[in-house]
Amino acid sequence: MFNLSSSFSDLATVSTIAKFSGGSIKYYGNGGTPSSASSLNTMLARFKEDMKHYLTRSIGFEAVMRLRSSRGINIHTFYGNFFVRSTDLITLPNVNPDSAYAIQLSISEDMKDFNQICFQAALLYTNSKGERRIRVHTISLPVVTDLLDVIEAADQDAITSLLAKMAVDRSCQSSIQDAREAIINTNIDLINAYRMVHAPQYPGLYISHPTRLLPLYCLALLKHVRLIL
Amino acid sequence: MGVSTRIDERVYAMENMKSMPIKYLMLYIYPNLYPLHYQFDLVTNPPIPLQLSFANIDRNGVYLLDTYDHLFIYICKSVHPQFLADVFNVTQWSQIPDECEQNTTTMGNTLQRTNPPQVNGFIPNSGDNQPYSPTTLHNNNENQNHNYSHEANQLIEPETKSNTHLMKTPVINLPYFDNPTSQRIHAFINSLIEDRPFKPNFHILR
Numbered sequence: 363m364f365n366l367s368s369s370f371s372d373l374a375t376v377s378t379i380a381k382f383s384g385g386s387i388k389y390y391g392n393g394g395t396p397s398s399a400s401s402l403n404t405m406l407a408r409f410k411e412d413m414k415h416y417l418t419r420s421i422g423f424e425a426v427m428r429l430r431s432s433r434g435i436n437i438h439t440f441y442g443n444f445f446v447r448s449t450d451l452i453t454l455p456n457v458n459p460d461s462a463y464a465i466q467l468s469i470s471e472d473m474k475d476f477n478q479i480c481f482q483a484a485l486l487y488t489n490s491k492g493e494r495r496i497r498v499h500t501i502s503l504p505v506v507t508d509l510l511d512v513i514e515a516a517d518q519d520a521i522t523s524l525l526a527k528m529a530v531d532r533s534c535q536s537s538i539q540d541a542r543e544a545i546i547n548t549n550i551d552l553i554n555a556y557r558m559v560h561a562p563q564y565p566g567l568y569i570s571h572p573t574r575l576l577p578l579y580c581l582a583l584l585k586h587v588r589l590i591l
Numbered sequence: 592m593g594v595s596t597r598i599d600e601r602v603y604a605m606e607n608m609k610s611m612p613i614k615y616l617m618l619y620i621y622p623n624l625y626p627l628h629y630q631f632d633l634v635t636n637p638p639i640p641l642q643l644s645f646a647n648i649d650r651n652g653v654y655l656l657d658t659y660d661h662l663f664i665y666i667c668k669s670v671h672p673q674f675l676a677d678v679f680n681v682t683q684w685s686q687i688p689d690e691c692e693q694n695t696t697t698m699g700n701t702l703q704r705t706n707p708p709q710v711n712g713f714i715p716n717s718g719d720n721q722p723y724s725p726t727t728l729h730n731n732n733e734n735q736n737h738n739y740s741h742e743a744n745q746l747i748e749p750e751t752k753s754n755t756h757l758m759k760t761p762v763i764n765l766p767y768f769d770n771p772t773s774q775r776i777h778a779f780i781n782s783l784i785e786d787r788p789f790k791p792n793f794h795i796l797r
Binding site for chain 1: 597598599600601602603604605606607608609610611612613616617619620621643788789790791792793
């Protein structure tokens with residue numbers, strides 16, 4: 363959905379059409395009437411480029427995606443623009459290279475008998491030539507006993523991205539203030555947990571090397587237009 | 592906090608966060624700030640992003656802030672006149688086509704700043720902490736705000752002054768001249784945006 367309106371257009375209501383149908387929203391907001399012809403021309407030039415990209419990008423149609431995992435891992439929530447058909451099946455009317463989907467998992471059973479777990483994401487789609495195809499990605503991750511190994515293997519970009527998505531949901535369910543506090547609490551919990559497993563020799567706030575930028579990214583997230591009070 | 596955002600912008604930012612790929616989401620959350628005022632080469636010596644702190648802003652520098660959906664060029668007051676002549680074809684800093692000319696008093700009234708404004712207009716202040724361990728989280732740096740760039744978007748866009756030069760690629764309103772400085776800046780900007788699905792909104796600020 364491309365929104366070029368210059369006044370309030372209730373994007374919160376109108377954008378739901380894109381949310382469940384695998385679409386995307388592009389808002390060119392000028393906020394008021396565009397005060398000059400040249401800024402209007404710029405906006406139209408951008409719209410033209412975006413539309414050109416939109417119509418010529420690679421795409422798949424009528425897709426469903428299923429995530430399979432080893433026993434003991436359950437899917438907690440999905441984040442993104444699609445329709446959730448059952449516990450691990452999502453329907454995507456179109457698949458394009460510009461959307462991202464996030465899946466939050468939870469551990470439901472003790473995994474002490476396993477030394478690795480596997481995930482498989484399978485996407486069944488129709489490509490632009492009309493052929494029905496399945497694309498499969500499988501990944502296997504080790505199971506460790508030490509919390510230190512888990513923290514040392516953390517991916518801070520992925521953590522920030524998932525935090526942002528969780529904050530969006532939390533602010534819709536309760537309030538923006540809650541979402542902000544939840545982000546701050548996440549950072550506090552991480553630093554506390556790291557301190558417990560890796561007691562430092564000297565006082566001060568200690569954070570692991572792979573997650574060293576996480577407080578910085580969370581601060582940037584809190585100052586973003588999305589979460590400003 | 593006394594700063595309010597328009598609800599359409601906020602909802603759009605929400606939707607973006609849920610569906611953007613990680614590479615662009617990280618740019619959206621923590622933008623890249625490139626210094627443009629020294630000799631750089633796209634292949635051998637490309638500009639590297641700086642930490643978003645006002646301490647890194649040089650008084651005679653020109654910076655490009657890339658937040659995925661907006662591109663800002665920020666020109667400081669003591670910029671070298673040769674640079675001005677090469678890139679904008681003007682002789683004085685005050686002659687640069689600026690979108691913010693109407694906004695200076697509004698900016699001064701609505702945004703609270705404790706540091707003196709060095710340039711006439713918008714300051715993309717981002718006071719952040721050092722990312723090295725051990726980290727200490729200072730809360731008194733919050734007034735140097737990273738959100739100014741987003742604030743200014745909402746204030747800039749309704750009152751855009753029509754002084755921008757129209758040019759070859761109308762998406763980017765930067766005049767193009769036939770000298771190496773202007774060419775390499777254009778080449779750099781194009782290399783940033785050419786593989787993006789959505790083209791950014793471009794602003795010149797001084």
